[in-house]
Each structure stands twice: as structure tokens, then as C-alpha cells.
Amino acid sequence: MNYNDKNLARTLISAGLILLLAGLASRHLLVTYGLGETGKIVEADNALKKAFATVLTAENAGANVSGLMVRLNQAGAFLAQAEMAYRNGDSAEATENAEQCLTTLQGVSDEASASMDSALANSQQVFWEGVTISTIGAVAFLVVLAFVWRWFSRRHLRKSLRMKPEVVPDADA
Amino acid sequence: MLTLSDYKTIFVAVGAIGVLLLASPALGPILHFSMGEKFSELQLLGSDHMAENYPSNIRANESYLVYVGINNHMRSSAYYVVYVKFRNQSEELPNATVPSPLPPLYEYRTFLQNDETWEAPLNFSVLDVSFLENRTHVGFLRINDVVLNVDKSTLWNANLMGCYFQLFIELWIYDSEANAVQFHNRFVDRWLNMTVPP
Numbered sequence: 001m002n003y004n005d006k007n008l009a010r011t012l013i014s015a016g017l018i019l020l021l022a023g024l025a026s027r028h029l030l031v032t033y034g035l036g037e038t039g040k041i042v043e044a045d046n047a048l049k050k051a052f053a054t055v056l057t058a059e060n061a062g063a064n065v066s067g068l069m070v071r072l073n074q075a076g077a078f079l080a081q082a083e084m085a086y087r088n089g090d091s092a093e094a095t096e097n098a099e100q101c102l103t104t105l106q107g108v109s110d111e112a113s114a115s116m117d118s119a120l121a122n123s124q125q126v127f128w129e130g131v132t133i134s135t136i137g138a139v140a141f142l143v144v145l146a147f148v149w150r151w152f153s154r155r156h157l158r159k160s161l162r163m164k165p166e167v168v169p170d171a172d173a
Numbered sequence: 174m175l176t177l178s179d180y181k182t183i184f185v186a187v188g189a190i191g192v193l194l195l196a197s198p199a200l201g202p203i204l205h206f207s208m209g210e211k212f213s214e215l216q217l218l219g220s221d222h223m224a225e226n227y228p229s230n231i232r233a234n235e236s237y238l239v240y241v242g243i244n245n246h247m248r249s250s251a252y253y254v255v256y257v258k259f260r261n262q263s264e265e266l267p268n269a270t271v272p273s274p275l276p277p278l279y280e281y282r283t284f285l286q287n288d289e290t291w292e293a294p295l296n297f298s299v300l301d302v303s304f305l306e307n308r309t310h311v312g313f314l315r316i317n318d319v320v321l322n323v324d325k326s327t328l329w330n331a332n333l334m335g336c337y338f339q340l341f342i343e344l345w346i347y348d349s350e351a352n353a354v355q356f357h358n359r360f361v362d363r364w365l366n367m368t369v370p371p
Contacts, residue, residue, distance in 0.1 A: 066286070
């Protein structure tokens with residue numbers, strides 16, 4: 001390999017490295033800037049789903065979630081605006097709406113969790129009250145029923161003993 | 174006449190029923206009985222909130238109003254997404270299980286508690302409409318003041334005697350197990366005749 005060939009090889013390798021670095025840099029820039037609004041929308045979408053799942057769990061535990069549903073609806077409206085703006089190519093509005101969605105959702109999951117804890121504690125108290133009332137009621141009912149049965153069976157027995165034997169005419173006679 | 178043994182059976186039965194009735198407050202939170210089918214309703218209503226007076230003969234640049242409604246009977250809160258789509262006669266409609274592959278033009282997102290109803294206006298107008306021989310072309314659709322690029326053409330339909338487009342609305346619902354919004358197998362639609370020149 002002569003001097004010119006070596007130079008050519010170096011130049012080609014350098015050019016290749018520069019192209020590779022440029023490619024990586026452009027990909028990084030695309031992710032950072034070009035797809036930034038998509039990232040925000042995905043983040044808002046995931047946050048909305050997560051917040052709803054927490055609210056649903058709280059509701060199933062017996063919590064009153066009316067106030068949280070209002071905030072979810074506000075956040076949902078922002079996300080819908082963000083999605084439509086993105087589809088229409090308005091990146092700035094898409095990002096702004098996605099950020100407003102995230103801001104609206106702040107604290108929703110925490111409030112839902114707190115409501116759920118409170119509802120669970122309340123439902124446990126209601127459950128144990130129910131168990132106590134049921135147990136006392138059932139025992140009292142069974143005791144009363146036992147007394148009634150005792151009185152009734154004795155009365156029935158006495159009545160049976162007082163009964164006169166009935167004479168049945170003999171059919172064969 | 175009943176014997177003492179028969180009376181004993183009656184007392185035991187009364188005792189068992191009484192104990193079950195008294196235990197019901199404690200058993201209530203544990204036992205869950207099925208209370209019918211879980212479902213959602215999707216409605217498209219006319220301008221007077223009734224299933225009548227729907228727009229059908231559409232003129233360019235004129236505004237038309239319909240209402241989209243949802244009733245939640247899923248026995249718990251639900252997260253709904255409503256997609257508004259627009260197609261010509263050759264493009265695919267959704268069916269009972271598969272949504273249309275067309276991209277949504279407009280969307281609503283709403284959260285409803287059980288037995289709650291939601292309704293929202295859908296104000297639309299068609300823009301940049303042109304008529305060329307046997308076809309109508311629509312450039313843009315404005316829905317609730319958002320201008321959307323549609324760029325669709327439709328041919329003269331000899332059976333229906335007009336150039337028809339279809340505005341249709343799909344209902345999607347969030348499934349917490351899949352952690353995704355999925356097609357809820359419901360859609361409503363309106364045929365829009367765009368034969369009348371502006």
C-alpha cells in the first residue's frame with residue numbers, strides 16, 4: 001500500500017466516522033426535539049390511565065370519587081386537545097395541552113389513595129359493627145327460640161297426655 | 174295433626190331462616206350477587222336532543238349540529254374515548270368487533286360514574302367542497318371550531334341518487350387489565366348527501 005492509498009483509506013474511515021456520528025446526533029436531536037411533543041402526550045396518556053386506575057380502585061373500596069372524576073374529566077379534555085393538535089401538526093399546542101393535562105392530574109392519585117384508605121377503614125368498621133350486631137341478634141334470637149320451643153313442647157306434651165282415648169268401633173265385630 | 178317431631182322441624186327451619194336474616198348485615202359485604210349485564214350506550218341525537226332532525230343534505234360552509242351521548246351501565250366508573258371519523262363510500266366502516274382503520278379526526282375523552290350520562294355537541298361544517306362530473310370532493314371538515322384536513326372524494330351513487338359521505342362515531346373504553354383504551358364494539362353513523370352545490 002503506497003502513501004496515496006493510505007491517505008485515501010484514512011479519508012474514507014474519517015468520513016465514515018463523521019457520517020456515523022452525524023447520524024447518531026441527528027437521531028438524538030429528533031428524539032429530543034422532533035418527537036418531544038409525542039413524548040409529552042404519551043406521558044400524559046399514561047398518567048391519565050394510572051390516575052383513573054387508582055380512582056377506580058378507590059371507588060371499588062367504597063370511596064366517594066365525584067370530585068376526582070371532575071379533575072379526570074378536565075385532564076381528559078386537555079389530552080384530547082393535545083392528541084388533535086398533534087394530528088393537525090400543531091406541536092406547540094399539543095405539548096402545551098399535554099402539560100396542562102399533567103398539571104391537572106397532579107395529586108389525583110395521592111388523593112384517590114387517601115380516599116381509598118379512609119373508605120377501607122370505614123368499611124372495616126362497618127363490617128365489624130355488622131358482625132357484632134348480627135352475632136348478638138342471632139344468639140338472642142336462638143335463645144328466645146329455645147325458650148319458646150321448651151314452653152311449646154311441654155304444652156304439647158301436656159295436651160297429648162290429657163287427651164282421652166277415642167273408641168273406634170271394631171269393624172270385624 | 175302434627176306430631177312433636179314435625180313441630181321440631183318447623184322450629185329448626187324458623188331458627189335457620191332467622192339466623193340467616195340476622196346475619197345479612199355481616200354477610201352483605203362478603204357476598205356479591207350478579208346484578209345484570211354490564212353495558213354502555215352510545216347515542217347520536219339531532220339538534221333538539223332527540224333521535225330526529227338529523228342533518229342529511231349538506232351544503233358547504235353551513236354549520237350543522239348533532240349531539241353525541243354516552244350512558245354508563247358498567248356498574249363502576251368508566252373512561253371513554255369517542256372518536257369522530259369521516260369516510261367516503263369505498264372506505265371501511267367498523268363492524269361489531271373491529272374499529273375502522275381510518276384515523277380519527279376529532280375526539281372526546283370522558284369519565285363517567287355508574288348510571289351517569291354524558292352528552293356533548295358536535296358542530297360540523299364541510300369546507301372546500303368541489304363538484305367534478307360524477308364526484309364530490311371535500312377538502313376540510315370543521316368540527317367544534319377545529320379545522321381538519323380530510324381531502325376525500327366520493328362518486329355519484331345511482332341507488333341513493335347522490336354523492337354520499339359518512340360521519341361516524343366510535344366508542345372506545347379503557348380496560349384496566351390490558352391498561353389500554355380498546356374499541357367498545359359500538360358505533361353510530363350518519364350518511365351525508367353532498368350533491369347540492371354551494
